[in-house]
Amino acid sequence: MNARHIEGRARLLPDAVNTDYIISSRRKRQIPEMSRLAGYIFEDLPQPLDEPVSPGDILVAGEDFACGSAMEAAVDVLIASGVRAVIARSAARTFHRNAINGGLPLLIAHRDVADEGDILQICYAADGEIYNATRHERVRTVPVPDLAVRLAAAGGLIKYCRREGMPPPGLLP
Amino acid sequence: MAVESLVERIMSRQCGAQCRAGDYVVARVDRVYITDASAPSVLDRMEQLGGGRPAHPDRIALVMDHYVPAPSPGVAEVHRRMRDFSRRTGCHLSTEGGGICHQVLGEQGFIRPGELVVGADSHTVTYGAYGTLALGVGSTDAAVAAVTGRLWFRVPDSARLRLRDALQAGCSGRDVALKLNGSMGPSGADYLCVELWTGEADIEPDHLSAVANASAEWGAKAAVSVREEDAASFEGATYAAEWDVDLASVEPFIALPHSPHRTVPVREVRGRPVQLCFVGTCAGGTLGDLRGAANVLRDAKVAPDTRLLVAPASRGIYARALREGLIDVLHAAGAVILPAGCGPCCGTANGVPAAGETVISTACRNYRGRMGNAEAEIYLASAETVAAAAASGCIEDPREVWYG
Ligand code: SF4
Numbered sequence: 001m002n003a004r005h006i007e008g009r010a011r012l013l014p015d016a017v018n019t020d021y022i023i024s025s026r027r028k029r030q031i032p033e034m035s036r037l038a039g040y041i042f043e044d045l046p047q048p049l050d051e052p053v054s055p056g057d058i059l060v061a062g063e064d065f066a067c068g069s070a071m072e073a074a075v076d077v078l079i080a081s082g083v084r085a086v087i088a089r090s091a092a093r094t095f096h097r098n099a100i101n102g103g104l105p106l107l108i109a110h111r112d113v114a115d116e117g118d119i120l121q122i123c124y125a126a127d128g129e130i131y132n133a134t135r136h137e138r139v140r141t142v143p144v145p146d147l148a149v150r151l152a153a154a155g156g157l158i159k160y161c162r163r164e165g166m167p168p169p170g171l172l173p
Numbered sequence: 174m175a176v177e178s179l180v181e182r183i184m185s186r187q188c189g190a191q192c193r194a195g196d197y198v199v200a201r202v203d204r205v206y207i208t209d210a211s212a213p214s215v216l217d218r219m220e221q222l223g224g225g226r227p228a229h230p231d232r233i234a235l236v237m238d239h240y241v242p243a244p245s246p247g248v249a250e251v252h253r254r255m256r257d258f259s260r261r262t263g264c265h266l267s268t269e270g271g272g273i274c275h276q277v278l279g280e281q282g283f284i285r286p287g288e289l290v291v292g293a294d295s296h297t298v299t300y301g302a303y304g305t306l307a308l309g310v311g312s313t314d315a316a317v318a319a320v321t322g323r324l325w326f327r328v329p330d331s332a333r334l335r336l337r338d339a340l341q342a343g344c345s346g347r348d349v350a351l352k353l354n355g356s357m358g359p360s361g362a363d364y365l366c367v368e369l370w371t372g373e374a375d376i377e378p379d380h381l382s383a384v385a386n387a388s389a390e391w392g393a394k395a396a397v398s399v400r401e402e403d404a405a406s407f408e409g410a411t412y413a414a415e416w417d418v419d420l421a422s423v424e425p426f427i428a429l430p431h432s433p434h435r436t437v438p439v440r441e442v443r444g445r446p447v448q449l450c451f452v453g454t455c456a457g458g459t460l461g462d463l464r465g466a467a468n469v470l471r472d473a474k475v476a477p478d479t480r481l482l483v484a485p486a487s488r489g490i491y492a493r494a495l496r497e498g499l500i501d502v503l504h505a506a507g508a509v510i511l512p513a514g515c516g517p518c519c520g521t522a523n524g525v526p527a528a529g530e531t532v533i534s535t536a537c538r539n540y541r542g543r544m545g546n547a548e549a550e551i552y553l554a555s556a557e558t559v560a561a562a563a564a565s566g567c568i569e570d571p572r573e574v575w576y577g
Binding site for chain 2: 016018020021024025026028029030032043044046063064067068069070071072073075076090092093094097098101102145147156157158161162
């Protein structure tokens with residue numbers, strides 16, 4: 001129920017990409033519009049990306065993705081860049097919450113699910129699954145909380161609350 | 174039945190039903206705070222949720238701390254929006270110069286022990302030193318909690334961090350924090366509520382606050398100090414992890430560029446020249462930190478080719494530092510005293526380093542670009558170690574020179 005199917009191109013990231021590397025606080029202060037801010041994502045990464053992130057990409061990160069700040073801009077700016085989903089070996093709890101609330105699918109799985117540029121098909125559901133169409137390989141992810149799947153289907157917590165009101169108790173497993 | 178942990182006890186009270194680790198719950202939130210860095214996105218979301226006046230404006234605080242005084246017309250506009258919102262709704266407002274949210278709201282009586290608080294900033298956990306279950310959240314969480322007074326949570330497992338004995342002269346809570354940063358890494362306490370047990374330790378609240386602050390760097394959901402009178406009631410509780418720190422064995426520590434987790438004893442990097450020194454932030458701008466810095470700089474001068482910036486964490490700390498003569502000492506040594514607030518911590522206010530410069534700072538993070546220049550190298554240490562570097566122009570173990 002509520003499963004969401006997502007297809008995109010794998011973009012590999014290193015371990016410990018902190019929120020300052022996703023978007024710097026200085027840029028965030030200077031540029032309030034997410035669409036413009038999106039032009040500066042990952043600019044301070046010690047090893048710059050070969051090619052900028054583009055709409056339709058699926059980020060495939062290592063350990064401790066988005067550690068550091070709790071700023072929701074880290075999620076907003078990825079959504080504004082057209083990132084369809086994030087796969088990480090592990091992710092900071094603050095980012096995880098923000099991703100769930102913002103409706104950005106985040107799946108916990110090993111980084112070797114994909115090489116740079118592989119085409120991935122994700123089934124975002126309680127028993128999440130990643131199909132690597134380039135390699136013809138299927139991988140199960142760590143189970144996705146039901147709450148996350150439903151909020152993603154609703155377009156995030158704000159939209160959910162506007163429609164259904166808070167709390168979403170039926171939502172809580 | 175298993176003994177309830179501290180976080181389960183608080184969450185159960187806030188939910189009006191028994192909660193256990195792993196449960197997803199909706200809990201009543203006592204206090205919500207946002208900063209000038211999060212205000213635009215939180216206030217937008219509050220409007221999307223129906224706008225108007227929140228149900229309990231006295232439980233919501235807005236704090237100007239990251240960008241003070243306003244460095245640009247855009248920020249001045251954000252500050253105006255915060256003033257207008259507070260005037261219109263009756264929400265608590267702490268204006269520029271009041272200090273960092275994680276310090277000033279405690280002094281203003283807005284944050285209290287035992288409560289469940291969410292703050293739209295990762296270092297909200299700092300208030301755990303005072304027994305508050307204080308969680309760092311994003312803008313959506315803060316907006317939902319502010320408008321509805323409630324929020325969803327997953328009740329975390331608990332861990333115990335037991336502190337024993339007392340710190341040596343010249344060492345501080347920041348050294349404990351940095352040492353733990355190294356052993357914990359970014360996920361050593363992932364998703365745990367770290368209970369801080371200090372019954373067998375002699376540690377000042379300012380030093381404990383530095384430890385609670387650092388728990389954000391270990392992936393912890395919260396770090397909460399256990400009151401001595403409550404300790405017995407947690408007898409027999411189970412912990413997902415337990416750590417012991419003998420405070421007497423902690424020596425000055427330093428984080429190497431570009432990660433707060435790359436920490437080594439200061440003695441290993443003595444002699445490295447520094448150009449910019451900074452004492453301040455929610456990790457190192459307490460009265461205890463200013464005392465530590467002033468102790469080192471009494472009768473000393475900031476070395477040539479080195480500069481020292483000092484930002485007290487709050488107006489209350491600033492006032493006490495003035496009364497104790499600490500500001501005089503630091504000023505006479507050549508420090509530039511900045512308004513209470515985050516200062517140059519995250520590169521959004523004055524005090525940006527030049528390309529190629531080496532910085533030593535009491536802040537909690539040193540990721541590349543953190544202070545507004547990706548070409549600078551930032552080391553993190555205690556106020557004592559930063560002051561020692563300011564006086565000698567290079568990284569120095571404060572015990573060797575000042576407390577030996
Ligand atoms: S002092 Fe630094 S870490 Fe603390 S709240 Fe301010 S910007 Fe964040």
